[in-house]
Amino acid sequence: MELLKQMLLFLTNDKFILFAAALSFAIAFSMLIIGGTAISYQQQTSTKNGKVFVMYAASLIKTFETSLRPSFEQNTGYKYTGEGRGSVQIANMIIDGQRRPDVFVSAGTIPIMKLMMNDSNIAADKQQEQLHRPLAQWLVRFASAEMVITYSPISRFHLDLDKAKKGELPWYQILSEPGFKFGRTDPELDPKGYYTVIAAKLANIYYKDQNIKQSILGQDRNPKQVFPEETLKTVLESGQLDAAAAYKHEAIARGLPYITLPSQINLANPAFSDFYKKASYTLDTGETVYGEPIYFSATIPEITVDNLAGAISFIGFLLSTSAEHILQNQGLNYIKPIIEGQVDKIPFPIRTIINEIPAPR
Amino acid sequence: MMGKNLHGFNLFIIILSGIAIVYISYPLVTILIFVEPSKLLDSLSRPQVGSALILSLVSATISTLLLSLFGIPLSYFLARYKNFPGKFVLRIIVIIPLVLPPLASGALLLGVFGPYSPLVKTFPGVEFTQSILGIIIAQTYVASPFMVLSSQSAFESVDESYENIARVLGKSRFETFFRVSLPLAKTGIVIGSILSWVRAVGELGATMMMAYNPHTISIQIFEDNAIGGLRNAIPDIMLAIILSIVAILIFYAARKKQREHILRFKW
Numbered sequence: 001m002e003l004l005k006q007m008l009l010f011l012t013n014d015k016f017i018l019f020a021a022a023l024s025f026a027i028a029f030s031m032l033i034i035g036g037t038a039i040s041y042q043q044q045t046s047t048k049n050g051k052v053f054v055m056y057a058a059s060l061i062k063t064f065e066t067s068l069r070p071s072f073e074q075n076t077g078y079k080y081t082g083e084g085r086g087s088v089q090i091a092n093m094i095i096d097g098q099r100r101p102d103v104f105v106s107a108g109t110i111p112i113m114k115l116m117m118n119d120s121n122i123a124a125d126k127q128q129e130q131l132h133r134p135l136a137q138w139l140v141r142f143a144s145a146e147m148v149i150t151y152s153p154i155s156r157f158h159l160d161l162d163k164a165k166k167g168e169l170p171w172y173q174i175l176s177e178p179g180f181k182f183g184r185t186d187p188e189l190d191p192k193g194y195y196t197v198i199a200a201k202l203a204n205i206y207y208k209d210q211n212i213k214q215s216i217l218g219q220d221r222n223p224k225q226v227f228p229e230e231t232l233k234t235v236l237e238s239g240q241l242d243a244a245a246a247y248k249h250e251a252i253a254r255g256l257p258y259i260t261l262p263s264q265i266n267l268a269n270p271a272f273s274d275f276y277k278k279a280s281y282t283l284d285t286g287e288t289v290y291g292e293p294i295y296f297s298a299t300i301p302e303i304t305v306d307n308l309a310g311a312i313s314f315i316g317f318l319l320s321t322s323a324e325h326i327l328q329n330q331g332l333n334y335i336k337p338i339i340e341g342q343v344d345k346i347p348f349p350i351r352t353i354i355n356e357i358p359a360p361r
Numbered sequence: 362m363m364g365k366n367l368h369g370f371n372l373f374i375i376i377l378s379g380i381a382i383v384y385i386s387y388p389l390v391t392i393l394i395f396v397e398p399s400k401l402l403d404s405l406s407r408p409q410v411g412s413a414l415i416l417s418l419v420s421a422t423i424s425t426l427l428l429s430l431f432g433i434p435l436s437y438f439l440a441r442y443k444n445f446p447g448k449f450v451l452r453i454i455v456i457i458p459l460v461l462p463p464l465a466s467g468a469l470l471l472g473v474f475g476p477y478s479p480l481v482k483t484f485p486g487v488e489f490t491q492s493i494l495g496i497i498i499a500q501t502y503v504a505s506p507f508m509v510l511s512s513q514s515a516f517e518s519v520d521e522s523y524e525n526i527a528r529v530l531g532k533s534r535f536e537t538f539f540r541v542s543l544p545l546a547k548t549g550i551v552i553g554s555i556l557s558w559v560r561a562v563g564e565l566g567a568t569m570m571m572a573y574n575p576h577t578i579s580i581q582i583f584e585d586n587a588i589g590g591l592r593n594a595i596p597d598i599m600l601a602i603i604l605s606i607v608a609i610l611i612f613y614a615a616r617k618k619q620r621e622h623i624l625r626f627k628w
Contacts, residue, residue, distance in 0.1 A: 053491070053574075062588045081491075083573045084587070097477040098468070098570070099491075230583065233590030254590065304476075 086190035249331035467570025495572030515549020
């Protein structure tokens with residue numbers, strides 16, 4: 001007991017505290033310096049050997065983080081680092097120089113095309129200052145997605161929504177009912193956001209009723225409906241929303257019930273490409289997006305890639321049968337990969353893989 | 362107090378305090394609704410949860426130490442040096458990280474430390490973003506007002522005459538600072554440190570911009586929620602709450618020791 005008291009008196013002694021503080025500072029300082037160099041050294045060596053940074057459309061978060069990641073790491077030995085965000089937001093971040101991913105997986109092709117049209121006016125190093133190369137030069141479409149309406153099983157409208165799921169009630173009528181809380185993502189940040197607006201406009205044409213889009217969505221960026229993609233399951237679970245616009249694979253990944261839409265509106269069937277083009281959405285930046293079948297596409301942004309070998313390995317994996325099974329289980333439709341952009345800029349190993357893939361049976 | 366007088370002032374205080382306590386604690390009931398005890402251990406034993414927690418603890422500690430090193434002198438400066446032009450501007454600058462939305466702070470920090478900034482070009486080997494260093498930078502920035510403002514008010518409450526006496530007795534300014542000013546301001550500084558540490562652990566917005574990877578525990582919660590909704594994030598959230606409880610216990614222990622220290626008249 002006396003010893004403890006002595007220890008306590010010593011510990012609260014000023015000199016000791018001063019010493020402890022000085023020691024902590026010294027440790028922190030050296031940790032910082034050593035740590036900074038060690039981290040960068042380790043990342044340099046592991047980048048050359050093992051780290052692949054993938055930025056991907058946030059709707060794929062569950063698929064990528066829980067299924068693709070372990071499979072990829074096991075099959076290739078590379079270490080996966082991923083970040084999911086709205087595809088338009090990812091493109092903006094790359095253009096603004098805020099992120100330098102090795103691979104960019106986008107919902108739809110438009111965000112990658114934005115990179116293709118954007119010269120790197122940020123000089124990555126002195127030599128490239130002169131070159132003004134675009135940030136991306138090709139993309140490969142590897143899967144198609146489908147727009148659905150996912151809903152909360154505890155919504156007070158869920159009985160009606162169940163009926164709509166079976167085709168007994170028109171879905172747009174339920175969504176237009178007063179007090180119905182519908183949600184979607186921001187068309188300025190997320191392709192799913194503008195695809196929702198486009199699908200609603202297509203509904204006007206398909207059902208020959210000009211009021212549908214206005215009554216279910218209101219204005220394009222309706223603040224009462226727009227919410228961040230990452231909160232989808234939570235807002236439905238908590239009853240904040242009765243239903244939301246989503247991709248089929250998102251609804252399946254989260255175990256939520258969903259209503260399928262007619263092929264003419266769900267942006268999933270290439271046979272209706274011409275019909276889809278009848279509706280469009282114009283972004284704040286001026287670009288107009290026309291309705292199109294939704295394809296998930298991927299690219300290696302030429303200027304920002306750090307680990308080219310790893311990036312090639314990841315895309316190769318994405319196009320492989322293992323990934324095909326994973327994606328298809330989660331509700332994405334596999335397609336024979338289609339290349340767009342400058343074919344000759346595609347890394348040779350990827351071109352080889354694409355040429356060897358047969359069309360789906 | 363309880364049995365004595367339940368009318369008037371006591372009742373007023375108790376009711377308002379009661380409402381405040383319920384408001385703060387009731388959301389924790391949500392955990393009980395959503396928790397899945399069978400999956401709890403599985404979820405918590407995932408390697409990424411453990412590493413996220415350790416990463417948060419370590420980076421917050423480093424950030425707090427950095428803030429002590431630079432923030433305490435700054436707060437002493439603000440407390441003692443009263444007459445110079447531009448003091449008002451300085452006071453505003455110190456509060457900016459508190460006022461800015463964390464995402465904005467993160468975006469601005471990216472401008473300074475981002476891959477294409479002049480700073481990064483000067484030190485090409487160092488990974489300022491998407492790394493532990495990036496986490497520390499973000500945490501230090503957003504937590505700085507807690508350290509500086511607490512310490513400043515602590516120094517301001519130290520009677521300057523003690524410092525003057527020390528000087529008169531022949532002690533150097535360094536000695537006076539370390540043996541008189543700092544010990545007298547200890548309580549406020551310790552509180553400031555703990556608040557900074559807790560704020561650093563809880564930081565999300567700026568960290569999301571500066572270093573989404575490697576995941577801190579806040580980002581792990583964010584991602585688990587994105588993947589599987591609240592049910593998926595509950596285990597991480599419970600872990601974070603346990604951490605808070607531990608931090609609070611340490612805080613109270615430190616304060617209690619401080620009070621005993623003062624009572625024993627030992628400066």
